[in-house]
Amino acid sequence: MSSEKKITIAVDGYSSSGKSTMAKQLAKTIGYRYIDSGAMYRAVTLAAMRAGLVGKDSDPDIDRVIDLLPTLSIDFEITPTGQNTILNGENVEHEIRSLEVSSCVSPIAAIPAVRHALVRMQRSMGDSKGIVMDGRDIGTVVFPDAEMKVFCDASAEKRAFRRFEELKAKGADVSYEEVLENVKTRDHIDETRDESPLRCASDAIRLDNSDMTFEEQNNWLLNLYNSKIKE
Ligand code: DC
Numbered sequence: 001m002s003s004e005k006k007i008t009i010a011v012d013g014y015s016s017s018g019k020s021t022m023a024k025q026l027a028k029t030i031g032y033r034y035i036d037s038g039a040m041y042r043a044v045t046l047a048a049m050r051a052g053l054v055g056k057d058s059d060p061d062i063d064r065v066i067d068l069l070p071t072l073s074i075d076f077e078i079t080p081t082g083q084n085t086i087l088n089g090e091n092v093e094h095e096i097r098s099l100e101v102s103s104c105v106s107p108i109a110a111i112p113a114v115r116h117a118l119v120r121m122q123r124s125m126g127d128s129k130g131i132v133m134d135g136r137d138i139g140t141v142v143f144p145d146a147e148m149k150v151f152c153d154a155s156a157e158k159r160a161f162r163r164f165e166e167l168k169a170k171g172a173d174v175s176y177e178e179v180l181e182n183v184k185t186r187d188h189i190d191e192t193r194d195e196s197p198l199r200c201a202s203d204a205i206r207l208d209n210s211d212m213t214f215e216e217q218n219n220w221l222l223n224l225y226n227s228k229i230k231e
Contacts (some may be wrong), residue, residue, distance in 0.1 A: 006130035007034070007228065008145070010138035011221075013152030014198070015102075015186045016159035018209050018217060019134045022152075023077050026225060027132040035076065035125055037135035037142070039085040041109040042096035043074045046067050048131065054104045056227065057115045066113045068204050074121065099167065099174050106189035107200060109136075116188045136190055139201035148228045150202035156183050 011023040027034035054060040086094040139149035160180035190198040
């Protein structure tokens with residue numbers, strides 16, 4: 001593989017495993033497009049919540065969520081500090097990260113028709129390679145032929161602590177226990193759903209970043225990329 005050749009990079013893993021942070025940083029360093037596929041599931045969830053089709057304590061109205069899909073457009077807007085998720089022309093980046101959306105997203109992401117629609121969009125975004133996409137099924141389903149695949153993990157407690165700190169920094173009124181419960185519940189739903197459950201692709205490289213700093217994990221990923229493009 002020559003260094004000019006663009007490749008596809010899949011970064012999968014558990015919620016709050018730090019995969020987005022490192023995937024985003026790698027894309028920036030090597031000049032690739034970054035796509036946060038979780039943001040797409042969150043955007044669909046927000047639209048379903050606004051339409052009253054799912055709530056914290058109620059199962060989604062699957063048929064009506066499916067009817068909603070063709071009315072949704074999801075895009076990303078690059079900003080100097082990161083990127084915004086745009087749902088039907090509205091910047092929903094802040095809202096989709098709330099604990100309310102986090103509490104409803106896994107049942108929505110388990111609906112096969114939702115997954116099929118988003119996988120189609122994700123594949124078309126990766127048509128011309130030169131992309132880093134993170135999620136749960138990128139290396140297994142979306143881009144099974146990706147040249148580089150990473151699977152991230154860290155203990156549930158570490159991941160919950162990181163998400164708690166992020167939410168607190170944004171002024172959210174949540175407790176660590178609530179966030180830990182949300183992380184564990186989402187792990188369970190993501191791992192046990194019938195449609196493309198969260199699992200490590202057989203050809204992915206696993207990274208447990210429980211005890212790594214951001215800088216260490218960024219360097220680890222960049223080194224892996226540098227060795228891949230020399231192959
Ligand atoms: O990465 P995240 O926490 O923002 O993802 C939100 C939810 O979306 C997560 O609970 C699982 C789901 N998801 C998925 O099923 N497949 C993906 N490719 C990305 C996310």
